[in-house]
Amino acid sequence: MSDGKDKDKDFDDRVLGQATGVDAPPPAPSADLLRAVEGMKPVRTRTRFGALAVVGLAGLVGPALALLRTPMRRDWPGLPIGWITAAVTIWGLAFAASLVAALVPRRGDVLPAPSRASRVALAAIGGVGLFALLATVDVPGMSMQPAERGWTPFEACLHCIGTIAKVAIVFLIVGQVALRRLVPVGGSRVGMALGAAAGAMGGLLLVFICPFASTSHVVLGHVTGVVLAALAGAILMRLTASYAVALALLVLIAVGCG
Amino acid sequence: MNASAAVLLDRARTSAAALPATTLVVRPGSVYQLGLGRMTIEPEAREAAEVMARYCRGDAAAFQRLYALLAARILAYLKGLLGDAAAAEDALQLTFLKVHEARSSYVIGANPIPWIYTIAHRTALDEIRKRKRSRVKLSQGRGKEGEVPAEPIAHITGVAADVGADPAAPAEPGPDAAAAAGALAALAKLPDNQRQALILTKVHGRSIADAAMITGSTPGAIKQRAHRAYVTLRQMLGSKKEVA
Numbered sequence: 001m002s003d004g005k006d007k008d009k010d011f012d013d014r015v016l017g018q019a020t021g022v023d024a025p026p027p028a029p030s031a032d033l034l035r036a037v038e039g040m041k042p043v044r045t046r047t048r049f050g051a052l053a054v055v056g057l058a059g060l061v062g063p064a065l066a067l068l069r070t071p072m073r074r075d076w077p078g079l080p081i082g083w084i085t086a087a088v089t090i091w092g093l094a095f096a097a098s099l100v101a102a103l104v105p106r107r108g109d110v111l112p113a114p115s116r117a118s119r120v121a122l123a124a125i126g127g128v129g130l131f132a133l134l135a136t137v138d139v140p141g142m143s144m145q146p147a148e149r150g151w152t153p154f155e156a157c158l159h160c161i162g163t164i165a166k167v168a169i170v171f172l173i174v175g176q177v178a179l180r181r182l183v184p185v186g187g188s189r190v191g192m193a194l195g196a197a198a199g200a201m202g203g204l205l206l207v208f209i210c211p212f213a214s215t216s217h218v219v220l221g222h223v224t225g226v227v228l229a230a231l232a233g234a235i236l237m238r239l240t241a242s243y244a245v246a247l248a249l250l251v252l253i254a255v256g257c258g
Numbered sequence: 259m260n261a262s263a264a265v266l267l268d269r270a271r272t273s274a275a276a277l278p279a280t281t282l283v284v285r286p287g288s289v290y291q292l293g294l295g296r297m298t299i300e301p302e303a304r305e306a307a308e309v310m311a312r313y314c315r316g317d318a319a320a321f322q323r324l325y326a327l328l329a330a331r332i333l334a335y336l337k338g339l340l341g342d343a344a345a346a347e348d349a350l351q352l353t354f355l356k357v358h359e360a361r362s363s364y365v366i367g368a369n370p371i372p373w374i375y376t377i378a379h380r381t382a383l384d385e386i387r388k389r390k391r392s393r394v395k396l397s398q399g400r401g402k403e404g405e406v407p408a409e410p411i412a413h414i415t416g417v418a419a420d421v422g423a424d425p426a427a428p429a430e431p432g433p434d435a436a437a438a439a440g441a442l443a444a445l446a447k448l449p450d451n452q453r454q455a456l457i458l459t460k461v462h463g464r465s466i467a468d469a470a471m472i473t474g475s476t477p478g479a480i481k482q483r484a485h486r487a488y489v490t491l492r493q494m495l496g497s498k499k500e501v502a
Contacts, residue, residue: 024330024333025330026325026329026330026333026350027329027333027351029321029322029325029329029351030351032355033354033355036355036358036359037318037321037358038318040316040318040321040358041316043314043316043362044362045314045361045362045363045364045365045366046362046363046365047365047366048365105365105368108367108368108369109365109368109369109372109471110363110365110368110369110370110373111373111471113467113470113471114471115470115471115476115477118476185376185379185380185383185473185474186471186473186474186475187474189474
């Protein structure tokens with residue numbers, strides 16, 4: 001910085017360094033600390049992609065089984081292949097990007113970045129929301145209406161939200177364990193990304209098996225499910241500080257879903 | 259890697275471990291000068307990563323080295339957040355104990371400095387929360403009329419605002435002692451989150467991204483808080499100058 005600019009300032013920046021006393025000598029390590037260090041053994045450290053692999057694999061078992069055991073949606077043969085590709089790509093990207101943002105630290109970092117996680121999660125939710133609003137395909141005569149099953153549209157939405165919750169619960173539980181002690185701050189942002197990823201996986205599963213194809217159903221049932229999963233993730237991760245509370249809540253949700 | 263290269267690497271590691279503890283260099287460069295430069299490219303980050311890796315492999319000497327590298331600045335940061343030198347020293351020990359317990363969470367090759375700052379930040383927040391709870395309990399115990407004396411206003415260093423009256427307090431070094439005291443008083447008046455942003459970016463030289471990571475905030479928020487804090491500080495110090 002030029003001298004002229006320095007003169008324009010009301011104070012010299014260096015005064016802050018002097019004022020804060022950063023170079024004061026620290027106390028020696030305490031006896032407790034030294035005792036803990038003396039007895040230490042080598043530890044196996046984390047890898048950048050370890051948590052992603054564990055959470056991803058554990059979470060994908062449920063959707064894969066559901067896909068194998070549940071019949072494909074009735075209008076599947078009538079859906080344009082381009083739409084199927086786009087839907088799978090967008091929901092899949094929302095899942096992958098959110099999960100990576102929640103679990104993988106940037107190169108050179110130890111922790112996942114909370115701000116990046118929340119940004120990616122919001123973008124993912126926005127993306128699937130826009131796709132649902134603008135590009136939902138209804139095959140006349142083939143797509144099912146809730147009334148055909150004796151459900152109201154609201155009940156149909158609740159059913160799909162329940163499906164998303166069942167998929168999300170596994171991601172959230174395993175994710176909580178994988179991120180244990182890893183997100184001392186910004187936990188709610190990371191949890192939001194984890195929840196959004198879990199919700200997006202539920203939404204991706206519904207692309208294949210949900211027989212209701214109206215825009216209102218997809219927005220209110222599927223996208224709302226993603227939003228709720230993200231909210232649940234944010235709240236649960238915020239409670240991670242009191243770990244027992246988080247686990248108790250997860251068990252309650254799991255019992256409720258069951 | 260062949261045998262000679264391995265021997266050379268071992269020698270380099272041994273000599274690095276034998277180095278005396280470095281003194282902390284304060285980098286008071288402006289937030290705007292520092293920009294978004296990542297710590298990972300800095301030699302201190304490389305050294306910290308190397309020391310942390312040895313520490314995770316069970317090398318107790320590496321812990322001492324890590325402590326020597328980081329304890330001073332972590333202590334200063336904790337003092338800034340807690341406003342109490344004794345509490346900051348306790349929190350420093352607790353921070354390193356947490357680092358020790360969580361060392362398996364470390365990713366080999368990563369810069370451990372922002373991570374350790376994050377743990378320190380959380381430790382300080384826990385301590386502040388604990389204090390608030392105990393203050394509420396005390397006020398409830400005293401009934402309606404019982405008033406708990408407000409915590410002494412502390413400067414960023416943890417030195418109480420009325421430290422001038424304390425004969426045991428160390429004198430500010432250097433010719434700018436008066437300016438430093440003025441800066442301290444002004445810093446103490448800043449809102450917590452603005453002070454955190456300013457301390458991290460301006461005093462401790464963290465990048466905006468690192469500061470966001472440490473506080474669990476966003477880079478935009480950190481920039482804004484640091485900017486507001488800086489503007490307020492300029493106004494406060496400027497007005498003091500005028501009064502003087």
